Amino acid sequence: MLVLSNTNAQPLTFFLTGIPGLRAALVWISIPFCLLYIIALSGNSMILFVILREQSLHEPMYYFLSILSTTDLTLSLCTLSTTLGVFWFEARAITLNACIAQMFFLHGFMFMESGVLLAMAFDRFVAICDPLRCSTILTNTRIAQIGGGMLIRNFADMLPVVLLVKRLSFCSSTVLSLSYCYHVDLIQLSCTDNRINSILGLIALFSTTGFDCPCILLSYVLIIRSALSIASSEGQQKAFNTCISHISAVAIFYIPLISLSLVHRYGHSAPPFVHTIMANVFLLIPPVLNPIIYSVKTKQIRKAIVKVLIQKWLQM
Structure with missing residues (x-):
């Protein structure tokens, strides 16, 4: 069996996958994905x-929203680059170092999004439960x-995870199941013991989103309890x-x-393309929907966007 490691003279190369069974339709499938990326980036x-x-x-509240938008x-x-590269140009090859770099930022900013949502929950908690001290608790410095x-x-969390990937050796199979590098997907191709990698990945997951x-x-339990203590129904609403x-x-x-x-755990009978589409769409749902939600539901954001668009129109 051919064993490949990162210490070989030639850089170790992996191959990304588009959507299994739908290779002929990748160009057409890429159109909605491209539109979603455009919406996410522009929004x-x-x-x-x-x-x-x-x-x-x-x-x-809006400082945290700006951090959320930066994360998205x-x-x-x-x-x-990798997803549209696979869909449009069949550019499937990626070196191990590039794969590790993508994995570091991908997982890191997924965890960042979870942390920002927690910070925004704290902001809502302070604003509702202790509004008089909100400006002194959540200062710009804090x-x-x-x-x-x-x-x-x-x-x-992510540094030890990605560094330990470098020590792995890989057998003849270097085909990843997604159009981007995902930690679990990568270490499963290893033909050496990857238990430490799995444990570190779980520790990183539970210490962040967990x-x-x-x-x-x-x-939100505390927010609901505080909101229900407000005497007027208008104040509660x-x-x-x-x-x-x-x-x-x-x-x-x-x-x-x-x-x-x-x-991934229980849907083994589902066709492979279902897993791949879900994995790709999962990463696009928050970046696409977050700006739409905040634009529609937050009056101050909506008014600011309308004001900017009117000013741009008047300058034309």
């Missing part, structure tokens, strides 16, 4: 632009510290309305993530 860029431009949006932009860019802390956490999700749920956008963002991140995990 999140617009959110970032209006938050930076409008002084009225320089508040904790990076997630989209992480897979854009928001920067939270963002920096999330980056450090993700870097510390920690963030229960904390988000706990914050106003409190809940401020959380709708964030609840939607949490749902479109965690529900596809859980669904994809369940399909």
Whole structure:
């Protein structure tokens, strides 16, 4: 059996996969994927632009939203080149080092998104449960510290994961099952013991999304309890309305993530293309829907976008 390792003279090359069984239709399938990428990139860029431009949006909630949009932009860019390269040009080859780099940023910013959603849940908790102290608790310095802390956490979680991939040796099969590099997908091709890699991957997952999700749920239990203590029904409705956008963002991140995990674990009878399409769409759902949700549900964002578009139209 041919054994390949990263210490060979020739760089180790892997081959990405489009959609199994639908190779002839890849060009047509790429059209909706391309449209989704365009929506994700343009939508999140617009959110970032209006938050930076409008002084009225320089508040904790919108600072966290700008971090979320930056994360979504990076997630989209992480897979854009390889996915469309496979679909359009059959550019399937990728070196191990490039694969590890993509995997580092892909997983790192997935964990970053989970952390941002937790930070936004904390912002909603403070705004509803202790509104008088909101400006003193969530200062610009503290928001920067939270963002920096999330980056450090993700870097510390992912660095040992990707470094240990370098020690693996791979057998003759170097065909990945997706159009981008995914940690579990890559280490499964190894013909050496990958238990440490699997354990580190699980530790990284549980120390990020596995920690963030229960904390988000706990914050909403406290938010609901605080909102229900408000005497007027109008006040209760106003409190809940401020959380709708964030609840939607949490749902479109965690529900596809859980669904994809369940399909991988229990959906063995499903055709291979179902797994591949779900894995590709999963990464596009939050970046595509988050700017739409916040544009529709948040009046300040909607007004700022309309103002920018009118100014651009008048300048033409």
